[in-house]
Structure formats: C-alpha cells, structure tokens
Amino acid sequence: MDERKPTREEAYELLTKYIKSENLIKHALAVEGVMLHFAEILGEEDKEKWGIIGLVHDIDYEMYPEQHCKKVVEILKENNWPEDYIHAVVSHGWEICSDVKPEARMEKVLYTIDELTGLITAVALMRPTKSIHDTELKSVKKKWKQKNFAAGANREIIEKGAEMLGMDLDFIIDETIKGMRKVADSIGLKGINT
Numbered sequence: 001m002d003e004r005k006p007t008r009e010e011a012y013e014l015l016t017k018y019i020k021s022e023n024l025i026k027h028a029l030a031v032e033g034v035m036l037h038f039a040e041i042l043g044e045e046d047k048e049k050w051g052i053i054g055l056v057h058d059i060d061y062e063m064y065p066e067q068h069c070k071k072v073v074e075i076l077k078e079n080n081w082p083e084d085y086i087h088a089v090v091s092h093g094w095e096i097c098s099d100v101k102p103e104a105r106m107e108k109v110l111y112t113i114d115e116l117t118g119l120i121t122a123v124a125l126m127r128p129t130k131s132i133h134d135t136e137l138k139s140v141k142k143k144w145k146q147k148n149f150a151a152g153a154n155r156e157i158i159e160k161g162a163e164m165l166g167m168d169l170d171f172i173i174d175e176t177i178k179g180m181r182k183v184a185d186s187i188g189l190k191g192i193n194t
Contacts, residue, residue: 006081011052014079018059026187028055030117030180031110033187037179038109050106053088057110069093069100096157102164112161116176119143119153124180124189131191132184137174 019025035054039047060071069090076086084104091102092110102111123143124135143149162169184190 004080004082005049006052006079006085008048008052008055010079011055014075015056015059018075019062021062024058024062027117027121028058029183030121030187031055031057031114033183034113034117034176034179035106035110037175037182038113039106041175042105042109044106049085050109053085053106054110057089057092057114069096069098096154102161105165108161108164112158112165112172113176113179114157115153115155116158116173117180119150119155119158120173120177120180121187121189122150122153124191127191129191130189132177132180132187132189133191135177135189137170137177140173140177141170 015025015028019028032051032055036047036051038044039050044050056072056076058068059075061068064071069092072089073086076089087100088102088104088107088110090098090100091107092098092114094101094111102108120132120135120140123140124130124132126143127135127139144155147155158172159169162172165172180187180189
C-alpha cells in the first residue's frame, strides 16, 4: 500500500492556515517536539510521522472549538491525509470530544503528553528564569497537587494515558520536559538571561 505521507512542511503550512494564536502554535510545536523525543527514546522508525501528528493535533481548535476533533477529519481528508494520521489526531480527544480510542502506541503518547505539555509550560513560566531548562520533575510534581494551578491541564487524562502506556508517570513527565527542552527556543521557553 503506497499511501501518500504528508511532509513536515505541509503540516506546518496547514497548522498556520488554521491556527493564528501564537500560544496555540507554541503548544503545537511543544507537542511535536515531545512526540519526536518519545519516538526517539522508544526506538520508533517513523519519527517524522510522530512529529507531524503532534504538530497538527489541534488544527481545528481555534476556528472550530465546538467541533474540535471532528472538523479536523474534514480538513485532513480535503488535503488527502492518510486514514491512520487522521485516526491518531482524532484519538487525542478520546472521552473529551471524541469517541475514538487511542490504540497505537503513538496515539497513547499523544493522548498523554498533550495536556502534560500545557502543565509543564505553566510551571516553566512561573520560574524566575521562565525557562524549561531549569524546570525539573520535582517542580512539576509539586504543582501537580495544586488543582487550581493550570486547572485546564487535566491530570486524570495524563494519568489514564500513562496507565494505557504502562509507563511510570514520573518517567513520562521527565521525558516530556526533556522533549520540550529540545525545542525551547521555538516554544518561547528558552528563558530570560540564557
């Protein structure tokens, strides 16, 4: 089966066509960076696919918030994206705005780290340096317990995702931080005075 594979350039062009918010673009870049990092540490062959799916996972969120994880199907089909890419993107909203369950390991990683990148970003921005480079696991764990901190980051989803992956939550948080450090510049978390 010789299915067309979208390129990173196409994915970014599509992202910026539908997303104008600088923060949402930074979120997409953070998720892309973390997906690439996980693909690397898990020994996945198609790292680029993992990154691309991370990059476009929220493309319908800004223009069609009421149709999040639904409108994206139409958008990606119009652009001739393969079914497995579409399934992966839609599955990140499982039991929130989609009934498509994450099945593949890549989908489970996306489901888990999507909310987590938001929480880690909030923790990093609270630091005097505003940097991901000195954000550590213990800082995130401390803020994790404060339910009113970054309340939009659903801890239950992160925990459910970790369970689906059969991975320790601390490991996932730590590796997500490492993935975000690799793209610190493009996600605005390089920090001040660094």
